[in-house]
Amino acid sequence: MTAPSFGLCGSCRHARSLVAASGAEFVQCRLAESDKRFVKWPRLPVLSCAGHETGEGEAVV
Numbered sequence: 001m002t003a004p005s006f007g008l009c010g011s012c013r014h015a016r017s018l019v020a021a022s023g024a025e026f027v028q029c030r031l032a033e034s035d036k037r038f039v040k041w042p043r044l045p046v047l048s049c050a051g052h053e054t055g056e057g058e059a060v061v
Helices: none
Strands: 015-019 026-029 058-060
Touching: none
Parallel strands: 015 058
Antiparallel strands: 015 026
16 A cells, blocks of 8 residues: 555555545544544545554555
């Protein structure tokens, strides 16, 4: 998951990438499950994030 349109989420281990039946792509922030500072479905591209940690996120098709 390294789509440039995702911004930082494209390289974040907390991101979960989802592709809708229509082909639209969305990113879910798994940090939002335990920390209210983060938005579950962030507006993309994310250019700044206190929770960003480089790593492999989860892709769901």
